[in-house]
Amino acid sequence: DAGxxxxxxxxxxxxxxxxxxxxxxxxxxxxxxxxxxTMMRGLELLIYxxxxxxxxxxxxxxxxxxxKMPNASxxxxxxxxxxxxxxxxxxxxxxxxxxxxxxxYFGPGTRLLVL
Amino acid sequence: xxxxxxxxxxxxxxxxxxxxxxxxYSYGGTVNLFWYVQYPGQHLQLLLKYFSGDPLVKGxxxxxxxFIKSKFSFNLRKPSVQWSDTAEYFCAVTxxxxxxxxxxxxxxxxxxxxxx
Numbered sequence: 216d217a218g219x220x221x222x223x224x225x226x227x228x229x230x231x232x233x234x235x236x237x238x239x240x241x242x243x244x245x246x247x248x249x250x251x252x253t254m255m256r257g258l259e260l261l262i263y264x265x266x267x268x269x270x271x272x273x274x275x276x277x278x279x280x281x282x283k284m285p286n287a288s289x290x291x292x293x294x295x296x297x298x299x300x301x302x303x304x305x306x307x308x309x310x311x312x313x314x315x316x317x318x319x320y321f322g323p324g325t326r327l328l329v330l
Numbered sequence: 331x332x333x334x335x336x337x338x339x340x341x342x343x344x345x346x347x348x349x350x351x352x353x354x355y356s357y358g359g360t361v362n363l364f365w366y367v368q369y370p371g372q373h374l375q376l377l378l379k380y381f382s383g384d385p386l387v388k389g390x391x392x393x394x395x396x397f398i399k400s401k402f403s404f405n406l407r408k409p410s411v412q413w414s415d416t417a418e419y420f421c422a423v424t425x426x427x428x429x430x431x432x433x434x435x436x437x438x439x440x441x442x443x444x445x446x
Contacts, residue, residue, distance in 0.1 A: 248434075257438045258374075258420060306373060317362050317381075317424050321373040 219322035221307050227328045233295040236325045239288055240309030248319060249282055249292050250306040258306075264290065265312075297329045332357045334423050336437035343411050344445050351406040351440050353421030357433070363404040364422040365395055368439075374420065380404065391415070416444045 220239040228234055240247045248263040262272040267284045275282070279298070284290040294301055304326050308319040337352035355361065365377040378389025385397040395406045404421060421437040 258436045260434060260436070263434070308374075318364070318376050318379060319366075319374075321366075321375070323373050 219307055219309055219320055221305075221322035221325050223325060224323060225326045225328075227330065228297055229330050230298055231296040232329075233293065234297045234301075234327060234329075236292040236305050236307075236327070238290045238292070238307030238322060240290070240307070241320055242288065244309035244311055244320070245287075246310045246312065246319075247284060247290050248308040248310075249290070250308065251303045252306060252324075253303045261292070294327075297327075299329045302327055302329050332423060332425060332433045332435045334421055334435045334437040336419075336421055336440050338440045339438070340441045340443070342443045342445065345413055346410050347444075349406070349408040349411045349415070349442070351419055351421075351442070353404045353406065353437060355402050355404070355421075355423045355435070357402075357423060357425050359425055362424045362426075363395075363397060364424070365389065365393070365404070365406050366420045366422060366436075368418045368420065370417065377406070377419070411442070411444050413444045413446045415442060417442060 222237045245266050249261040250258055251261055252258045259274055261274045262282045263270055264284045280294055282292045304324045306324045307322045310317055310319045333356045335354045363380040366374040367377045368374045377393050378387050378395055380387045380397045388394045393408050395404055397404050418439045418441050420439045424432055424434045426432040
C-alpha cells in the first residue's frame with residue numbers, strides 16, 4: 216500500500232481565498248483523522264471520521280473550516296475564507312478500529328501558507 | 331477530560347547519553363498508549379505502542395517504554411542516543427468509549443536534539 220496520500224504537499228494562497236486539502240487513507244482503514252500542527256499550538260486534532268461519518272469535530276477552529284468524507288477512500292478539509300493564522304501543516308491520518316489496533320498512519324502533510 | 335503531559339519541551343543530549351522522556355496521562359479507564367516520532371520535515375511515525383500484556387514495550391531503533399499504571403505514566407527510554415535520533419517525540423493516548431467513538435489525545439511533544 217502507498218500509505219496515506221495527501222495533496223497538495225504545499226499550498227500558498229492569499230487571505231480570503233478558499234483552500235481545499237485532500238486525503239486518501241490506507242485502504243481498509245475505517246478511521247480518518249485531520250490534524251493541524253503549528254509551532255505555537257503543537258499537534259491539534261481537528262476532526263475524525265469512522266466509516267465516513269464525522270464522529271468528533273470539536274477541534275475544528277470555527278465555521279470557516281469544514282471536512283467531508285464522501286466515501287471510504289477520500290476526504291477533504293476546506294477552509295473558506297482562509298486567514299493568515301490558518302498557516303500550518305495539516306496532516307491526515309488513518310487507522311483500523313481502536314479495538315483491533317488503533318495505530319495511526321500519517322500522511323506527509325500539506326504545508327499551507329496564507330499571505 | 332483526558333489529557334497527556336510531556337514534561338520536557340526540549341531535551342539536549344550528547345551522543346551515547348541515555349534518554350528518558352516523560353509522559354503522564356489522566357484517564358481512569360482502559361487506555362492504549364503510543365509514542366510517535368517526527369523527524370525534521372517529515373510526518374509522524376509510530377515508534378512503539380502498548381495495548382495490553384507486558385508493560386515494558388520495545389519499539390524500533392532501540393527505543394522502549396514502560397507503562398506504569400499506578401503512576402499513569404508511559405515514559406520513553408533509550409540507553410544510548412545517536413545523532414539520528416534528533417526529532418520531536420509525541421506521546422498519545424486513546425480510550426475507546428464505544429459506538430465508534432473514542433478519545434484521542436496527543437501530548438505537546440518533546441524536541442530532542444542530539445549533539446555529535
